[in-house]
Amino acid sequence: MKKSFELCRIMSFILVFIFSLSFSLQASPYDSMEIIINDRFIKNSPKTVLINDVVYIPLSQLQDNLGIKVYFQEDDGSYHIYWWSNFLYINKEKNIIMVNNEYKSHEHAVEIINDVLYIPEDMLVEILGFRIEKIDSVKGFRIITNDKVMTAEELLKMREEEKKAKPAIGKYNGPKVAYITFDDGIVRGNSEKILDILKEKNVKATFFVLGNTISRNQDILKRMAEEGHSIGNHSYSHRKEIIYKSSDSLKNEIDKTSDLILETIGKAMYLFRPPYGSKIIKGQNYQKALEDYKIILWNVDSNDSRVKDIKAEQIYKNVVAQVQNKRSAIILMHETKAESVKALPMIIDYLIKSGFEIKAIEEDEVISYK
Template sequence: MNNTSRFFHTVCGLSAICLLLLVSSPLALLAFADFNSSASVIGLPLEQAPSQSTAINTSPNQNVDAYYINENPDNPPTAAKPVYDVFTVEERQARGLVLEVPKVSQYYGEKVVYLTFDDGPDPENTPVILDILKSNSIKATFFVVGNEAEKYPDILRRIYQEGHAIGNHSYNHVYRDLYQSANSYIAQLRHTDDVIKKAIGVRPRISRAPGGSAGSFTKEYWGALNKLGYIEVGWNISSGDASSAKANRILNNIVSQMENKNLWSHAIVLMHDGRGHAETVKALTDIIKYYKERKFEFRVVNFETPAPW
C-alpha cells in the first residue's frame, strides 16, 4: 500500500510539472517574440541593441552625397560635391584640429555655371525654386542668412537633403552690425554656423559677404577668414534681381553678361531667394533653359570653384 501511495504521489508530481510547463511555455514564447519585435521596429538585430556607452560618431549618417571634413586630415576632398564640416570652429579649436582649407585644384571647364541664391530660406520662394531645380535635375548653392534659417529649419533641411550646397551669408544681414570690424563679421558667421549645424548636423565652409566683399573687407577680414578656414565666394554674373526688375529683365541681364566668354569656364550667377524675389522665381526656368541649350555643366560651389575674377 505504501508503494502504491508513493507511486501515486510521484505521478501526480510529474503531472503537475508537465502542466506548469505547458501553461508557461506560450508566455515565454510571447515574451521573446515581443522583445524580438521591438528590436526589429528600431531596425537593429538583437546583438546590436544600443547601450548607454555608445561612442560619439563624428561621421554624419545622412543619405546626402557630399564631402564631409572630419577629424582625419588625410580625408581627401571629393570632386563636384557640396562641402560640409562635422565640427564648428570652436569644436576644432578644442580638439586641436586643423582649421585651414584643404588644398585642391580649381575646376575650369569649357562651359560651367554655378547658380547661387542669397538671403533665404524663404517660405514662399525657396520651395518653388527647389521644385524647379528638382524638375530639371540640377543642383545649386544657397547662401543662407542665420536668422531666416532659424525660422525655417525644415526648408534648410530640404536644401541639404536634396543635394544642394549651403553657404553662410551672415546672421542678420545688417551692414552696420556686420561691418563694424572683422571680429563682428566673424562672430556672425560663427553664430550662423551654429544655427545651420543644429538643423542639419554639419556646417558649411563657404561664405558670402552681404553686398560683396569689395568696399567692406580690409586685410583683417581676409586674414580672419583664412585663419578660421572660411572660403569667401563672390560672383561674376549679376542677375540684377536685387532691384525691382521683372523676370524678363533678370533673364536679359544674365544673357548680356554671358557675352563675355572668358566667364564661361566658371560663370557664378548671383540671384536671390529671399522675401520679395518672386520675379527671380518666374525667371528661373528660362535661365536654366538658356544654359541647358548651350550645354553648360551645372555645379555647386565647393573647394574647387575658382575665384570669380
C-alpha cells in the same frame, strides 16, 4: 651691509617666484588643439580645452564627424549620447554616468561650457572605445575610430602634398559651367518654389542663407541639403552696421549662422558670401576672421535686387547678356524676389541649351571668375 644683503636676497626670491609663475602660466601644448578624425583634418575644427591638466574634447560639436548623437534634455539638463549600438547617459550634476544601463565610475567629471558637452580624453578611450593620438608638430588631437588609418607621418605627408597640389583660383580650363546662386534666404513660399523648379529640371544650386531665417525654416534648409544643393553662409543679420562694425562682429555673425546650419543639417559648411560685396573685407583683420571660409562672389548679376519692380523677362535677359562670353558663370539671384522665381526656368533652359553644365559650388572646387 647686512641690510643690503638681506634686500638683495629678498629681491632675488621675488624675481625667481615671478619667473616660476610666468612659466607655469604659459599655455600647455595640449590646450586648444585642432581635432583630427582618423585620416581627416576637421576644417574650422573646434578646439580642445585643458581643465586641471586634463585634455577635454568638445564632444557635442564633433557628433557629426564621429557618427554619434548627443541629445540635451531640456527638462532635467542631462545628456544622452548614442554611438553605434551603445548608449551613454550623464546626469546634470555630472556625477552619474551610465553605459548601456550599467553604472560606470570615472576619475574625471564631464564639463558643460556654453551648452557644449566636453568629456575628458580618457573617457573617449575607456567608455567610447576610441583611440587617441597627439600630434605635436601640428598641435593636433587625433581621434581614431577604426583600425585602418594612416600613421601620423603618412597623414602629415598627405596634408603637405594636398597643399602643394591645390590649384590656384582662376585656372579653370574645363567645359563651360554655370553656378546658380541665391542670396538672402530662406524665404518661405519662394524657396519651396525654387526647390521644386530645380528638382524638375534636375539641376543643383547654391543657397547663401541668412542665420536669422533658419530657426523658423529648418524644414526648408534640410530639404536644400537633402536634395543635394550647397549651403553657404551669408551672415546672420545682413545689416551692414552690425556685420562690419569690427572683425569680431563679422566673425560673430558668421559663427552664429554656421552653428545654426550645423545644428539643422548636421554638417558644417564653409562657403561664405559677404553681404554688399568684397570691398569691406579686404582688411587684414577681416581676412583673419574669414581664414576658414571660402569666399564666393559672382560675375553675373541678374540685377533682381538692384532694379525696382524688375520683371522676370528682364532678369532673364540680364543673365543671358552676361554669360555669353564666359566659360564659368557665377550667377547672383535672390530668394526674396518672386520675379526671380519666375525667371529661373527660362535661365536654366538657356544655360543647358548653350552648353553649360549647371552645378552647385563645392568647398574644394576651383572657381574661375572668367
